[in-house]
Amino acid sequence: MRASELDRWLLREAPPHTPEDEVDGIMAGNPDTEIKGIAVTWLPNIDVLERAAGKGLNFVLAHEPVYYHHPYFYPYGDHRQTPALDLPDKMATEPGKRKQCLIEDYGLVVHRFHDGWDQFPDHGMGYALASTLGWSNVQVSPDYIYEPPTVTLAEIAAHIAERLGKSGIRYCGDPEQSVRRISLDWGSPGAIDIVKRAAKHGCDAALTGEVVEWRDLEFARDSGVAMITGGHCATETPGMQACCEWLKTRLPEMQIEYVDTVDPDRFI
Numbered sequence: 001m002r003a004s005e006l007d008r009w010l011l012r013e014a015p016p017h018t019p020e021d022e023v024d025g026i027m028a029g030n031p032d033t034e035i036k037g038i039a040v041t042w043l044p045n046i047d048v049l050e051r052a053a054g055k056g057l058n059f060v061l062a063h064e065p066v067y068y069h070h071p072y073f074y075p076y077g078d079h080r081q082t083p084a085l086d087l088p089d090k091m092a093t094e095p096g097k098r099k100q101c102l103i104e105d106y107g108l109v110v111h112r113f114h115d116g117w118d119q120f121p122d123h124g125m126g127y128a129l130a131s132t133l134g135w136s137n138v139q140v141s142p143d144y145i146y147e148p149p150t151v152t153l154a155e156i157a158a159h160i161a162e163r164l165g166k167s168g169i170r171y172c173g174d175p176e177q178s179v180r181r182i183s184l185d186w187g188s189p190g191a192i193d194i195v196k197r198a199a200k201h202g203c204d205a206a207l208t209g210e211v212v213e214w215r216d217l218e219f220a221r222d223s224g225v226a227m228i229t230g231g232h233c234a235t236e237t238p239g240m241q242a243c244c245e246w247l248k249t250r251l252p253e254m255q256i257e258y259v260d261t262v263d264p265d266r267f268i
Contacts, residue, residue, distance in 0.1 A: 002033065003026060003033045003059055004026070007111060010024070023114050023115055024112050036059075037055065037056055038061055038257075039061065040062075040240055041061070042062065042260075042261040044060050044099075047262070048261055049102045049103065051259050053106035055257060057257060058108050058109065060109065061113050067096055123243070124239060126186065128241065130144070132164070133148075135148055141201055143183070144183060145183055145184075146183075153171060153204075153228075154176070160228060169230055169231075171228040172220060172228075181201065182198075182206065182207060183205075187235060188210045191206070198225050199223050209230060210229055231263060233263045244258040
């Protein structure tokens with residue numbers, strides 16, 4: 001199978017995308033490359049590219065971009081989309097040039113599977129994260145609203161940290177506050193929107209990956225909704241691990257391995 005063939009297959013398998021938001025597809029490498037093996041990861045940093053190449057996995061399937069670039073910046077809270085035109089500048093940085101050399105020298109192809117996997121039925125990001133947290137059976141709304149056993153905010157934050165393999169976690173709110181209902185998000189979804197959704201469903205807390213502090217944490221505080229930020233990498237790694245397992249069932253003759261991006265968070 002060539003990289004371009006797998007690209008088209010993924011497009012057929014994934015749920016329909018919103019055209020103006022489309023970010024999926026081959027980001028780097030030769031589409032005519034014959035695939036020897038697939039490395040599934042969260043983000044293709046230099047370490048991931050080197051380890052994939054060392055394993056002979058020349059097709060890197062990632063959720064996030066390779067050159068520190070998203071086609072659009074989303075100013076959440078309104079409906080404007082401002083094109084990001086700085087891709088050449090980012091590719092010209094030392095890390096960008098090093099990635100280009102790795103991809104060329106090892107004949108790698110990097111594919112972004114973002115929009116297609118985020119809401120993939122029964123397997124995508126939200127399903128996998130809820131399963132990792134042990135919440136699959138306590139979902140009370142398709143809007144990713146859950147009612148786990150009632151505990152304090154500090155206790156549920158500690159539970160999330162443990163399940164995500166983190167040595168610590170950041171949260172905003174009264175540690176002794178009772179959490180009966182919580183909304184679930186991942187990555188960087190625009191926390192004003194998720195706080196509004198959490199409040200609409202009567203949630204005491206909202207879980208997400210990362211936020212803009214001056215905007216999102218303060219909006220959460222003013223809304224009376226506790227905010228738990230598990231990190232972009234940590235909240236999306238379960239989803240990409242699930243993607244790897246799904247691919248193995250669909251492409252059983254292909255060598256497919258998960259290559260961990262490694263959570264960058266450290267706490268003292």
